[in-house]
Amino acid sequence: MDSPKNSNSALIVNKGIAQPPAINPRAFQILKKRPEKSLSTTALLEGIRNGSTPLLAQAITLVESTLEKDREKAGDLISACLPYSGNSIRIGITGVPGVGKSTFIETFGKHLTSVGHKLAVLAIDPSSGKTKGSILGDKTRMETLANDPRAFIRPSPSGGSLGGVARKTRESVILCEAAGFDTVFIETVGVGQSETAVHSMTDFFLLLMLTGAGDGLQGIKRGIMEMSDLLVIHKADGSNIEKAMQAKVLYQGALQLFPSSPSGWTPTVLTASSLENTGMEKIYTTIQEYMQLTKGNKFFYKQRAEQSVHWMRESVDDHLLTRFYNNPRIKNALPEMEKKVREGKTDSFSAASELLKLL
Amino acid sequence: MDSPKNSNSALIVNKGIAQPPAINPRAFQILKKRPEKSLSTTALLEGIRNGSTPLLAQAITLVESTLEKDREKAGDLISACLPYSGNSIRIGITGVPGVGKSTFIETFGKHLTSVGHKLAVLAIDPSSGKTKGSILGDKTRMETLANDPRAFIRPSPSGGSLGGVARKTRESVILCEAAGFDTVFIETVGVGQSETAVHSMTDFFLLLMLTGAGDGLQGIKRGIMEMSDLLVIHKADGSNIEKAMQAKVLYQGALQLFPSSPSGWTPTVLTASSLENTGMEKIYTTIQEYMQLTKGNKFFYKQRAEQSVHWMRESVDDHLLTRFYNNPRIKNALPEMEKKVREGKTDSFSAASELLKLL
Numbered sequence: 001m002d003s004p005k006n007s008n009s010a011l012i013v014n015k016g017i018a019q020p021p022a023i024n025p026r027a028f029q030i031l032k033k034r035p036e037k038s039l040s041t042t043a044l045l046e047g048i049r050n051g052s053t054p055l056l057a058q059a060i061t062l063v064e065s066t067l068e069k070d071r072e073k074a075g076d077l078i079s080a081c082l083p084y085s086g087n088s089i090r091i092g093i094t095g096v097p098g099v100g101k102s103t104f105i106e107t108f109g110k111h112l113t114s115v116g117h118k119l120a121v122l123a124i125d126p127s128s129g130k131t132k133g134s135i136l137g138d139k140t141r142m143e144t145l146a147n148d149p150r151a152f153i154r155p156s157p158s159g160g161s162l163g164g165v166a167r168k169t170r171e172s173v174i175l176c177e178a179a180g181f182d183t184v185f186i187e188t189v190g191v192g193q194s195e196t197a198v199h200s201m202t203d204f205f206l207l208l209m210l211t212g213a214g215d216g217l218q219g220i221k222r223g224i225m226e227m228s229d230l231l232v233i234h235k236a237d238g239s240n241i242e243k244a245m246q247a248k249v250l251y252q253g254a255l256q257l258f259p260s261s262p263s264g265w266t267p268t269v270l271t272a273s274s275l276e277n278t279g280m281e282k283i284y285t286t287i288q289e290y291m292q293l294t295k296g297n298k299f300f301y302k303q304r305a306e307q308s309v310h311w312m313r314e315s316v317d318d319h320l321l322t323r324f325y326n327n328p329r330i331k332n333a334l335p336e337m338e339k340k341v342r343e344g345k346t347d348s349f350s351a352a353s354e355l356l357k358l359l
Numbered sequence: 360m361d362s363p364k365n366s367n368s369a370l371i372v373n374k375g376i377a378q379p380p381a382i383n384p385r386a387f388q389i390l391k392k393r394p395e396k397s398l399s400t401t402a403l404l405e406g407i408r409n410g411s412t413p414l415l416a417q418a419i420t421l422v423e424s425t426l427e428k429d430r431e432k433a434g435d436l437i438s439a440c441l442p443y444s445g446n447s448i449r450i451g452i453t454g455v456p457g458v459g460k461s462t463f464i465e466t467f468g469k470h471l472t473s474v475g476h477k478l479a480v481l482a483i484d485p486s487s488g489k490t491k492g493s494i495l496g497d498k499t500r501m502e503t504l505a506n507d508p509r510a511f512i513r514p515s516p517s518g519g520s521l522g523g524v525a526r527k528t529r530e531s532v533i534l535c536e537a538a539g540f541d542t543v544f545i546e547t548v549g550v551g552q553s554e555t556a557v558h559s560m561t562d563f564f565l566l567l568m569l570t571g572a573g574d575g576l577q578g579i580k581r582g583i584m585e586m587s588d589l590l591v592i593h594k595a596d597g598s599n600i601e602k603a604m605q606a607k608v609l610y611q612g613a614l615q616l617f618p619s620s621p622s623g624w625t626p627t628v629l630t631a632s633s634l635e636n637t638g639m640e641k642i643y644t645t646i647q648e649y650m651q652l653t654k655g656n657k658f659f660y661k662q663r664a665e666q667s668v669h670w671m672r673e674s675v676d677d678h679l680l681t682r683f684y685n686n687p688r689i690k691n692a693l694p695e696m697e698k699k700v701r702e703g704k705t706d707s708f709s710a711a712s713e714l715l716k717l718l
Contacts, residue, residue, distance in 0.1 A: 075708060075709060075712055078706060078708055078709070079706060079709050082706045086703075167708075170707075171708060174706070220618045221618065222582075222585040222586055222617065222618050222620065223581075223582030223583075223585045223586060224582075224585075224618070225585060225616075225617065225618065226581040226582045226583075226584060226585055227581055227582060250612075250616055251616060253609075253612070253613070254612070254613035254616045257584075257609055257610060257613045258581065258584065259579045259580065259581050259583070259584065261581065305700075305701045305702075305703070306701075308700045308701065308703070308706070308707050309697050309700050309701050309707075311707035311708075311711075312696065312697065312700050312707040312708075312710045312711050312714075313711075314707075315707055315708055315710075315711030315712075316683070316711045316714055316715060317676075317680055319711065319715055320679050320680060320683055320715075321676055321679060321680075324675070324679055337671065338668050338671065341664075341667045341668050341671050342664045342665070342667065342668050343664070344445075344664070344667070347437060347438060347441045347533070347667070348529075348667050348668075348670035348671040348673075348674055349434060349437055349526075349530060349670075349671075349674055350434060350437070350438050351671045351674075352670075352671050352672075352674030352675045352678065353434055353674075355671075355675055356675060356678055356679075
């Protein structure tokens with residue numbers, strides 16, 4: 001079924017493995033503005049452009065840092081990487097815990113690397129700081145992919161606001177693209193606010209589901225199905241195959257009733273098994289069809305442009321709000337104020353006004 | 360079919376028409392803090408509590424004002440009204456232009472007032488400032504309801520950010536409830552961001568659709584169907600009836616595949632015609648069933664508590680962001696910066712950083 005030999009068409013604009021091109025002199029020009037830091041940032045840029053995974057990892061650590069001096073350096077590095085970015089397809093992958101996201105990413109990821117793609121796997125999980133149960137935190141769950149020289153796996157940045165975590169991931173996408181990765185997965189856990197963030201930084205949104213109508217969606221946030229470009233009914237193997245096929249027909253029917261997407265694409269339902277490695281080639285070609293359609297009708301480019309503007313606003317907003325909520329006075333007063341509002345002892349607007357007066 | 364005589368069960372906790380109760384002394388205590396303004400705010404509170412529509416309208420105008428001194432006075436008034444608020448069912452109503460929202464609100468609204476309810480109709484349309492095509496702006500579209508002494512219709516506050524418009528509407532809900540309105544409709548146009556805001560300030564979300572699978576949803580934002588507690592297929596009259604019934608079956612099937620709501624409620628599909636005044640009683644009893652279920656399992660109260668906390672955060676955020684984006688330097692620089700980002704001449708993060716440096 002899934003024969004890598006038949007998969008010689010490119011998923012994205014850059015066919016095959018991206019070769020590290022000569023470094024654009026413009027990048028150095030940007031870096032020259034800060035001579036005291038240019039050595040290290042330049043070294044990082046060179047490393048990234050030469051495909052060094054350890055240096056890419058180090059650069060992402062820089063992007064994730066909350067230290068002011070690191071933020072500046074990270075900004076320079078991203079500006080320098082920008083001319084080399086954009087040449088990937090960015091795929092959001094979501095699904096509730098238990099749907100088999102890790103095994104799916106491993107199996108589909110191996111399929112992509114086996115046909116010549118370079119794959120970076122990132123994640124957004126704002127809860128990971130609190131629960132220490134970060135998705136992707138345990139790379140051993142993706143052992144084969146983690147040891148694949150064509151793949152790069154990075155756990156979710158931990159802690160902080162969703163805005164902060166999302167910002168870091170979006171910046172990491174740029175670094176990964178500059179490092180020659182032509183496919184980027186952004187994984188999210190599908191039960192909170194983070195899917196909207198992932199949706200607004202990806203070209204294609206894939207929702208993993210289980211067989212059994214409705215069952216597999218227990219706990220997933222409402223609205224996600226309608227955002228998805230592809231529903232994959234996972235674990236379609238063994239005695240599950242028939243149920244998966246029934247679910248496929250049901251969901252395909254339901255999706256036709258959904259509001260149409262401005263992309264012109266009709267969301268698709270497929271079945272797949274990571275255990276038996278089936279369905280992967282069809283998912284791959286479906287994504288290719290989506291790319292062909294949306295590059296043809298220019299939706300792809302329009303969406304990316306709008307996403308960039310969106311992220312400029314998000315960055316500004318995140319900065320302003322983080323500064324406010326990180327203030328010790330606010331941090332101190334907030335829980336009590338939330339409690340009072342929740343118990344109806346004060347109204348939202350008086351509480352907000354009191355909080356604002358603290359600064 | 361829709362016989363008002365059979366509709367003597369109450370939609371909400373307070374049966375029948377809310378009688379203006381004696382004014383709570385706590386309200387005056389709150390007002391006493393600002394003696395120089397207490398007269399006028401007190402007069403407004405008294406007027407609202409006595410069910411004076413002109414004074415309610417004036418109070419909403421105060422809430423909508425952006426003047427600093429009005430904001431303070433509005434805050435006092437809302438605090439004073441708070442003890443009398445909460446006793447309504449808040450219903451969000453959305454649907455694309457052309458679906459017949461105004462005629463539906465008029466027909467369903469008349470049905471509610473005819474069985475003894477007092478109905479306030481508000482709206483959120485952040486675009487109304489720009490386009491001057493405000494929904495509800497033209498009360499003549501709801502002539503019968505506008506002349507009904509048991510109904511109060513208020514157009515969307517105009518202009519400003521979505522956050523600002525939404526905040527004003529949410530404050531107006533409190534004033535309407537204090538004035539004894541036991542049912543509040545919040546109408547939205549269904550094509551932008553405002554449904555999420557409406558969803559987060561209402562107890563029940565109603566999506567109006569047209570017959571013809573999918574057709575009626577052209578242009579509606581993805582995610583809204585999944586947020587809805589009730590889909591009403593409107594204009595189910597004349598030669599449309601059969602198509603409406605078919606659409607009902609299709610959508611009812613599709614909704615069963617959706618992620619389940621934490622309310623424990625399974626979204627319902629009904630048909631209705633405002634032209635022939637059919638289906639209204641069934642919509643009414645369905646909302647009652649929803650209320651019974653969610654008050655029984657406490658979801659109703661939990662959701663309201665979480666919505667209050669949400670709105671505290673939204674109020675703070677809106678205040679901080681509005682102050683930033685209203686700064687003349689930012690206002691001046693923003694369009695050019697957005698253009699540069701859209702055209703890929705700079706990245707989102709450098710642009711954000713440049714904007715932040717302007718202040």
